[in-house]
Every structure is written in structure tokens, then in C-alpha cells.
Amino acid sequence: MALTIGVDVGGTKIASGVVDDDGRILERSLRHTPADNPEKVAVTIADAVSELAGRHEVEAVGVGAAGFVDETRSNVRFAPNLAWREEPLQKKVSELVGLPVVVENDANAMAWGEYRFGAGRGETHVVCVTVGTGIGGGAVFGGELYRGRWGMGAEWGHMQVIPDGRPCGCGHRGCWEKYASGSSLLIDARASAEADPSSAVHLLELAGSVDVLRGEHVTEAARKGDRAALDAFDSLAEWLAQGLADLAAILDPGRYIIGGGVSAAADLFMDKVRVAYAERLTGRGHRPLAEIRVAELGPSAGLVGAADLARQR
Numbered sequence: 001m002a003l004t005i006g007v008d009v010g011g012t013k014i015a016s017g018v019v020d021d022d023g024r025i026l027e028r029s030l031r032h033t034p035a036d037n038p039e040k041v042a043v044t045i046a047d048a049v050s051e052l053a054g055r056h057e058v059e060a061v062g063v064g065a066a067g068f069v070d071e072t073r074s075n076v077r078f079a080p081n082l083a084w085r086e087e088p089l090q091k092k093v094s095e096l097v098g099l100p101v102v103v104e105n106d107a108n109a110m111a112w113g114e115y116r117f118g119a120g121r122g123e124t125h126v127v128c129v130t131v132g133t134g135i136g137g138g139a140v141f142g143g144e145l146y147r148g149r150w151g152m153g154a155e156w157g158h159m160q161v162i163p164d165g166r167p168c169g170c171g172h173r174g175c176w177e178k179y180a181s182g183s184s185l186l187i188d189a190r191a192s193a194e195a196d197p198s199s200a201v202h203l204l205e206l207a208g209s210v211d212v213l214r215g216e217h218v219t220e221a222a223r224k225g226d227r228a229a230l231d232a233f234d235s236l237a238e239w240l241a242q243g244l245a246d247l248a249a250i251l252d253p254g255r256y257i258i259g260g261g262v263s264a265a266a267d268l269f270m271d272k273v274r275v276a277y278a279e280r281l282t283g284r285g286h287r288p289l290a291e292i293r294v295a296e297l298g299p300s301a302g303l304v305g306a307a308d309l310a311r312q313r
């Protein structure tokens with residue numbers, strides 16, 4: 001049994017785990033991300049890896065990083081939520097731990113994890129859409145992870161859907177992730193609550209004020225029947241479906257996997273996504289309908305996928 005370590009480096013947490021070749025996590029470790037200091041990030045990753053490697057015989061390390069990873073799978077060119085700029089992460093970590101290291105974009109690692117061990121099993125053409133604060137993406141075509149020419153592919157979240165629309169963290173406006181993500185739920189629910197507080201009775205009770213609204217408030221208020229929260233989820237479903245239909249026009253996948261934090265509330269929008277997707281599909285009625293499934297591995301998908309990519313390096 002070959003063991004590898006997977007590491008998922010996010011803006012706030014570094015999750016590591018020892019993973020076997022069936023995708024099972026044998027031991028985990030969780031650390032805080034020193035996001036403003038690239039040296040400390042590398043040392044924190046190495047500490048977590050060394051601790052786990054001291055108790056298990058591991059052969060390689062896969063790091064899923066929330067940033068733009070180059071095509072050599074070594075350097076993080078840029079990260080929106082960490083201080084990485086042209087960061088030689090692969091070199092730093094491998095020197096510190098003395099093991100082979102592969103670096104991959106975190107959403108790509110998640111897509112690979114779901115393809116190998118989760119909701120993507122048995123399908124050769126899989127498109128992952130990670131719906132969290134923004135939208136991340138990853139894809140497997142013909143059994144291979146798709147990276148693009150420079151390692152920057154599958155960033156669906158930044159397709160422009162509204163010219164001059166809502167400002168996005170990427171510096172442009174009107175990106176898909178500003179209309180179909182956790183942050184869009186907040187924007188939409190807040191706007192409805194301000195326009196008509198009677199549509200947001202539970203929402204306002206839960207949050208206290210629209211200024212401190214959080215995702216879980218919108219989810220809970222929707223379950224309690226608040227119109228403002230339900231409308232926010234309906235809008236997310238419409239935009240998500242439109243984006244998936246656009247992706248079908250380009251990529252023709254056999255299956256979509258919807259992951260990320262917002263997918264925990266999938267019961268509030270997935271049926272609508274499936275219906276609206278079928279309606280908006282180019283060539284509808286004359287082509288097979290891709291399945292749209294919820295991710296199965298939860299927050300561990302990136303870690304498990306990174307570990308498996310290290311095994312297949």
C-alpha cells in the first residue's frame with residue numbers, strides 16, 4: 001500500500017493528511033495559514049508533513065494551493081488570498097521535507113479527488129464547479145486533469161457574464177462568481193432585505209443587521225421560508241445553470257460536480273439548477289444531458305486529490 005500526503009493550502013487553514021491508494025485519509029493535521037508570509041507558509045506545510053511522515057511511511061507529497069500554479073507544477077505565480085508572488089513552493093517544501101513534492105491548483109486537486117474517489121467516478125469527462133465565496137474550477141477530460149497551456153485553465157469563475165457588472169476580486173467586473181456564489185447570496189439577500197424588510201424577517205432576526213449577514217444566515221432563513229433568502233438562492237440557481245449551459249457549449253462534459261461550501265445547501269437550489277440547465281442548453285433535445293451531481297468528498301476533496309496526484313507524479 002503506497003501512502004502519500006496531501007496538503008490543502010487555503011487562505012486561512014492548511015489541512016494535511018496521510019492518504020492511501022483508495023483515497024482514505026489515515027491521519028489528519030490542521031494548521032493556521034500565515035497568509036501574509038510565504039516563508040512561514042512553506043515552513044508550516046513542511047512541519048505538518050514532517051510530523052505525519054514521522055508516523056507513516058510516505059513516498060511523496062501533493063500540495064493543493066489556492067493560487068495560479070504554473071504548468072511545471074512547481075511555482076505559484078499569484079494568489080488572491082495569500083502573499084504568494086512567483087513563489088517556488090515546490091522547491092522550498094521538497095528541500096524542507098526531503099520528499100518529492102507536486103504542487104497543483106487547489107480546485108484542480110479537488111476535481112481530481114472527486115474524479116478518482118467521489119462524485120466523478122466512472123465518468124471520463126468531468127467538470128467541477130466549486131461554489132464558495134467565489135467560484136473555482138477544475139476539469140478532467142479523457143481521464144486526464146486539464147490544466148491549459150500555462151497551468152491557468154478552468155478558472156470559470158471569471159467568465160464575464162454582465163458587462164460592467166459587479167466588481168470582482170480579480171480586478172474586472174461582472175464575473176460569473178459575482179452572481180452564482182456565496183458572496184452573491186449575501187449581495188442579493190441584503191438588497192432584498194433592505195428593499196423590503198418584511199421579506200426577510202428570519203434573516204434580520206438571525207443576523208441582527210444586514211451589515212453582518214453571513215452565508216449560514218441566508219441558508220437558515222431560506223429553510224424558514226424568508227422570501228429574500230429564497231429569492232437569493234433562486235437567482236444563484238439561474239446563474240449557475242446559465243454558466244453550466246455555457247460550459248456545455250464549449251466543453252460538452254458528461255458530468256458536472258458542484259462542490260464548495262455553498263453545496264452544503266444543495267437541497268435549496270440543485271433541482272432548479274438541473275431544470276434551468278436543461279432549458280438553456282444549446283441543441284437541447286438533440287444531445288445527451290450531462291448529469292449535475294453534488295460533490296461527495298466535502299472539504300477533504302482537495303487534500304485527497306493532491307495526495308493522489310503526488311502518487312501519479
Ligand SMILES: [Zn+2]
Nearest residue numbers: 158168170175
Ligand atoms: Zn473576476
